[in-house]
Amino acid sequence: EELLKLDNTFIAPDDYKPPIKKRKIYIPDADIDDTNYIGLIIGPGGKTQKDLEKRSKCKIAIRGKGANIKSRIYNKRENDQNEPLHILVESLNEEDLEVGVRLIEELLDPSSDVKKNQ
Numbered sequence: 001e002e003l004l005k006l007d008n009t010f011i012a013p014d015d016y017k018p019p020i021k022k023r024k025i026y027i028p029d030a031d032i033d034d035t036n037y038i039g040l041i042i043g044p045g046g047k048t049q050k051d052l053e054k055r056s057k058c059k060i061a062i063r064g065k066g067a068n069i070k071s072r073i074y075n076k077r078e079n080d081q082n083e084p085l086h087i088l089v090e091s092l093n094e095e096d097l098e099v100g101v102r103l104i105e106e107l108l109d110p111s112s113d114v115k116k117n118q
Contacts, residue, residue: 058100
């Protein structure tokens, strides 16, 4: 991307894949209030998560300690299983990533009206 800005004649190699931009948003502690933040993000049948992904053009996943039951069942460890519970937002560009982060932060904000509509 930076090379294209510097030299518009630059052609990327055929096997080039742009780097994925990532951001972690840590989920507030459930002991502080009784809000089910994971349920807010996923929604009924995963509908809210799919809607967030569609609106932001990002991949949204819940990661961290206790987020993945399959890893416990199949004895498979994820790299971030020792980290606190968080939402991983991934995108190919910074603009979409910012949209995804903003949408997630609105859901996690205790004063937000978005959460009340869920």
